[in-house]
Amino acid sequence: MATQFGERIRELRTKQNLLLRQLASQLDVDTSIISKVERGDRQLKKEQIPLLAQILKADVEELQTLWLADQIYAVVKDEKFANEAMQVADKKINLKKKKK
């Protein structure tokens, strides 16, 4: 299954008639990396997202959220108790938020 992030990137890129190689060159990585990212074979590095968003004229926060969702999914995807673990993690996240 492809990643949310990758699918969105491809969508944005093709809508703007950008070639993989053009996007790659602006991001300063090899074309193959973007190809893999869009297909969900690889994760982009978090630090590359802001520049990517800029190139694609996209909302950084949207891309960061999709990227993060992919990271979460990667961790739980084959786990039997994914849902239970998500709930436990969720509680902790919101506990932390309250504290602030």
Add this chain to the structure above:
Amino acid sequence: MATQFGERIRELRTKQNLLLRQLASQLDVDTSIISKVERGDRQLKKEQIPLLAQILKADVEELQTLWLADQIYAVVKDEKFANEAMQVADKKINLKKKKK
């Protein structure tokens, strides 16, 4: 903040009057590793959970769930859009489940 997993392990271990070194020896790792795991400085390897559960006479699935929750939390803990990403990931998880 300590991990859910680590806190539970310590709880189980102390209740059974096991020393770090005794638990460590049964798990065949250095004492310091268990110390770090219990304090949340380190994550235990997933493969070690079944044996650990056995030693502590605990429910494997409970420990696996706590462990997984910690992995999720580690990924999102400093992220502004943790909640949004969790929601996105959640959708994907349950989509997958339906397919089966």
Add this chain to the structure above:
DNA sequence: TTATATTTGCCAATATTTGTCAAGACAATA
């Protein structure tokens, strides 16, 4: 104090991730 338990910082070994390159697949078209 002394003895024992736990914690901490550091290192080496191992594993994972990242990026590049080169070759291959595929489609459009001359």
Add this chain to the structure above:
DNA sequence: TATTGTCTTGACAAATATTGGCAAATATAA
């Protein structure tokens, strides 16, 4: 069919992260 351009894939090396163990430091108890 041969050519061109785009995209995909796998192999590899370099960079980075993780793991476990040691030893010194610290805490706890007798």
